[in-house]
Amino acid sequence: MSKSKHKEPSEEKQTPLGLYLHVPFCSTSCDFCGFYQIQSDRKGILNYIDGVKRELDLVDAGNRKLDTMFWGGGTPGLLPAADMLKVGAAITEKLGMPAKEWTVEMAPSSVKRDKLEALKEAGVTRISMGIQSLNERLLDALGRQHSLKQIHKAYDLIREVGFHSVNVDLIFAIPTQSEEEWRADVQGALALQPDHLSTYCLTFEEDTALFIKLQQGKVSIDSEREARFYTAMWEEAEKGGFRQYEISNYSIPGHECLHNVNTWKMAEWIGIGPSGSSQWAGSRHTNTPDLKAWLAGLERGERGLVDRVNLSDELMLEDSLIFGLRMNEGVDLAYLGRRFDKDLSQVALFDQLVEEGQAERERGTLRLTPEGRMVADAVGEALLGSFG
Numbered sequence: 001m002s003k004s005k006h007k008e009p010s011e012e013k014q015t016p017l018g019l020y021l022h023v024p025f026c027s028t029s030c031d032f033c034g035f036y037q038i039q040s041d042r043k044g045i046l047n048y049i050d051g052v053k054r055e056l057d058l059v060d061a062g063n064r065k066l067d068t069m070f071w072g073g074g075t076p077g078l079l080p081a082a083d084m085l086k087v088g089a090a091i092t093e094k095l096g097m098p099a100k101e102w103t104v105e106m107a108p109s110s111v112k113r114d115k116l117e118a119l120k121e122a123g124v125t126r127i128s129m130g131i132q133s134l135n136e137r138l139l140d141a142l143g144r145q146h147s148l149k150q151i152h153k154a155y156d157l158i159r160e161v162g163f164h165s166v167n168v169d170l171i172f173a174i175p176t177q178s179e180e181e182w183r184a185d186v187q188g189a190l191a192l193q194p195d196h197l198s199t200y201c202l203t204f205e206e207d208t209a210l211f212i213k214l215q216q217g218k219v220s221i222d223s224e225r226e227a228r229f230y231t232a233m234w235e236e237a238e239k240g241g242f243r244q245y246e247i248s249n250y251s252i253p254g255h256e257c258l259h260n261v262n263t264w265k266m267a268e269w270i271g272i273g274p275s276g277s278s279q280w281a282g283s284r285h286t287n288t289p290d291l292k293a294w295l296a297g298l299e300r301g302e303r304g305l306v307d308r309v310n311l312s313d314e315l316m317l318e319d320s321l322i323f324g325l326r327m328n329e330g331v332d333l334a335y336l337g338r339r340f341d342k343d344l345s346q347v348a349l350f351d352q353l354v355e356e357g358q359a360e361r362e363r364g365t366l367r368l369t370p371e372g373r374m375v376a377d378a379v380g381e382a383l384l385g386s387f388g
Contacts, residue, residue: 015267016067018259019095021052021087022273023076024291040078047295048273052087054298055272055287056094065096068259070103077110081118088122091272097123101258103167105130108146111154116161126257127158128167128198134188135181138174155192165255167196172229174202182229183236190240195255199233200248201226227374234370247326247376264323266316284309313340314387322380325359330367342387349386353379 025040025048069091079087092098103126104119111129119127131151133139139146146154158166168189172182189197234244242250246264249257263269263279271278275289288294288304297304309315317340324331333344344350350366353359358372358379372379 014064015265016100016262017061017064017095018068018070018262018267018269019066019091019098020259020269020271020276020278021069021071021076021091022271022276022287023071023073023079024048024274025078026073026075044291045079045083048291049083049086049090051274051291051295051298052272053090055303056090058298058301058303059094059270059272061095061270066091066098068101068103068262069098070105070259072105075107075110076104077106077112077115079115081112081114084115084118085122088119088124092123095270098125101125101165103128103257103259106154106158108150108154111157113157113161116157120161120163125163126165126167127163128169128196128257129154129158130169131189132169132171133174134185135177138177138181138185141174141176142171152192155194165195167198167257168192168194169198169200171200171202172233173226179228179232183232186233186236187240190236190242196249196251196257197237197242198249198257201229230374243328245328247373261327264327266320266323278305279311282311284311313342316340317342317387318383318385322383325366325368325372325379326376328367328373330365332365334364347386349382 025045076084102122102124104124105128107130116127129151131146132142132144134148134151136148139148155166155168170185170189172185186197186199237244237250242252244250245256246260249260251257259269266279268280269278270280271285271287274287274291274294277286278284285305285308288297288306294304317336320336320340321331324336333350336342337344350359350361353366353368353372354361357369358375359366359368368376368379
């Protein structure tokens with residue numbers, strides 16, 4: 001049982017406030033994607049926009065204003081330019097313009113000049129484009145609908161309109177992908193000269209086409225192969241002048257994704273839209289992942305929250321360590337001790353990680369070594385329940 005309730009704001013300063021907007025519309029479903037998504041039509045989009053406004057009316061943020069905002073999906077870029085402006089205006093009128101960063105995810109096939117110009121006009125500072133691969137064969141294996149030509153055309157348009165930061169996403173350990181093909185993907189992505197690069201190991205989410213193939217034995221998981229791909233990524237990123245700052249994320253200085261950094265540090269964020277997740281007002285919860293059910297709840301004046309968990313200091317400390325250790329800078333144990341009223345000066349697990357070469361401790365900061373980052377998921381599992 002928790003001995004103390006989660007305190008907000010922290011004793012040192014109020015944590016940053018973010019907003020995550022889930023736009024559920026996709027033109028088609030990629031084989032690997034497990035996020036809630038539906039095909040769009042005009043009626044559905046109009047109902048969605050009305051729902052966003054209704055949900056914002058139910059959010060009481062007091063005098064808090066946004067530090068960061070992130071639009072994900074789905075494919076936010078499927079919204080017409082005028083609708084993007086409507087949604088952006090509804091959020092900023094309620095919670096203010098994000099003070100530090102506003103990211104919108106775009107798929108190469110949805111990038112159009114009028115949409116980009118609308119986003120720039122609205123105040124968006126960062127575009128994140130999911131290219132996944134620069135290999136036509138592998139794009140086909142992932143069920144992606146864009147081509148290499150579309151990737152390059154979309155990237156050039158984004159740069160022409162002129163956003164402060166541009167990120168591209170890659171996926172590795174795709175079935176049949178060789179290490180040489182992965183290195184070529186990384187090199188090709190770096191050649192675009194983005195400001196940020198996110199690389200994700202392919203996961204097999206339930207209820208996806210790839211998961212079905214895994215169950216049928218048509219594809220398999222090879223952890224040793226994944227480790228080689230991780231190492232190759234680190235090598236190529238370093239040669240390209242990119243700094244790894246989190247297990248899956250690399251940037252040039254000053255272009256880290258602040259919204260994600262704040263979530264890894266267990267700040268606060270409000271999730272808007274069907275399946276949007278929040279960490280807010282002492283609890284962690286998710287909106288119902290169904291557009292019609294979400295809209296019906298809003299008609300009743302309810303946000304339709306599911307999977308609700310009350311945030312104890314023990315849970316927040318545990319998650320601050322699990323996610324904080326995924327960042328190269330590590331965690332400030334003294335700060336976390338003060339924030340969650342816990343003595344972290346002598347924790348046997350920390351000593352064990354150091355003794356096994358998976359972590360290092362310097363001036364009160366605990367960070368994973370390269371060997372530790374390779375097994376970050378296992379480190380996180382070891383931390384589960386450590387402070388309950």
